[in-house]
Amino acid sequence: MIPSKEQIRKIALKLGFDACGFTGAESPDTYPNYVDWINNEKHGRMEYLRRHSEKKGDMDKVLPGIKSVISLAISYQIPEASNQSVANKESSPPRGLIARYARHEDYHDALKKPLEDLCDQLTRLNDKDHRHLAYLDTGPIMERDLAQRAGLGFAGKHTNLISRSLGNWFFIAEILTTLSLEPDEPERNRCGTCTRCLQACPNGRH
Numbered sequence: 001m002i003p004s005k006e007q008i009r010k011i012a013l014k015l016g017f018d019a020c021g022f023t024g025a026e027s028p029d030t031y032p033n034y035v036d037w038i039n040n041e042k043h044g045r046m047e048y049l050r051r052h053s054e055k056k057g058d059m060d061k062v063l064p065g066i067k068s069v070i071s072l073a074i075s076y077q078i079p080e081a082s083n084q085s086v087a088n089k090e091s092s093p094p095r096g097l098i099a100r101y102a103r104h105e106d107y108h109d110a111l112k113k114p115l116e117d118l119c120d121q122l123t124r125l126n127d128k129d130h131r132h133l134a135y136l137d138t139g140p141i142m143e144r145d146l147a148q149r150a151g152l153g154f155a156g157k158h159t160n161l162i163s164r165s166l167g168n169w170f171f172i173a174e175i176l177t178t179l180s181l182e183p184d185e186p187e188r189n190r191c192g193t194c195t196r197c198l199q200a201c202p203n204g205r206h
C-alpha cells in the first residue's frame, strides 16, 4: 500500500518539521539558469556545485526510478533573547555578528535523525520495494527550486525561499522517493516591488 500524502505530512510534522510539500521528479525550470551560472564561473571555489550540475538536471541519476520529491522545511528562528550574548553591549563588548542559522547545533547533524526516522517510517508504511533517499543541503539537488514547486515558499530577491507561514529563516531538506505521490500546487512569487530583503542584506551589495 502507498501511504497517503496526509499520512506522510502528519508523520513529518510529528517529527518536528514545520512544513511538508510534494512535487514531481522532473528538473526545475530554473535549471538552465544554474548551468549558465556555473559556466560563467560564478561558483568560485565551490567546485562541488559544478560536479553536481549534471545530476541537478536529471534526478534519475541520483535515485534511479525516482517518482516524487517530499520537500521539508524547518524553522531556525529563535527568540530574540538568545541573541544577547552577541548583542548585549551592556554586559560584554561586542564580538561580532553570528549568522542566525549558526547559533544552534550544526543543522546537518541535528536534522539527520528526524530525516532517517521519516525514511524508516515510509519504508514501514509500504509493502512494495520502494526506495527513499534523504538530503539536506549537501546533495546534488536544487533544494529551493524544488521546494517552491512543492508549495513551501517563493524565491525572494535575496534568492532564498520565503514562506507565508514561516518567513525566511528555515532550512530545506527533502526525501527523494520511488513512490508516486500527487504533486502539490507550486507557490507563486509574491515579492512585487518589495526590496526589504535586499535593503536588510548584511553584505550591503545590491
Ligand code: B12
Binding pocket: 030, 031, 033, 034, 037, 046, 049, 099, 100, 101, 136, 137, 138, 139, 140, 141, 142, 143, 144, 145, 155, 158, 159, 160, 161, 162, 168, 169, 170, 171, 172, 173
Ligand atoms: C551554495 C550555497 C550557498 C553559497 C552560495 C549562495 C547562493 N546564492 O546560491 C553560500 C555559501 C554563499 C550560501 C549562503 C547562504 N545559504 Co546556502 N546554499 C547553497 C546550496 C548548497 C546551493 C545553492 C545553489 O545551488 N546556488 C546556485 C545559484 C545558481 O543559485 P541562485 O544564484 O540563487 O540562482 C537560482 C535562482 O535564483 C534562479 N535564478 C537565477 N538567476 C535567474 C534569472 C532568472 C531570469 C530566473 C527566472 C531565475 C533565476 O535560478 C537559479 C538556479 O536555482 C543550497 C543547498 C542546495 N543543495 O540547494 C544552500 C541553501 C540555498 N542555503 C541556505 C541558507 C540558509 C544560506 C544562508 C542564509 C546561510 C547564512 N549565512 O545565514 C546564506 C544566504 C546567502 C544568500 N542570500 O544566498 C538554505 C536556504 C533556505 C531557504 N529558506 O531558502 C539552503 C537551501 C540550504 C538548506 N538546505 O536549507 N549558500
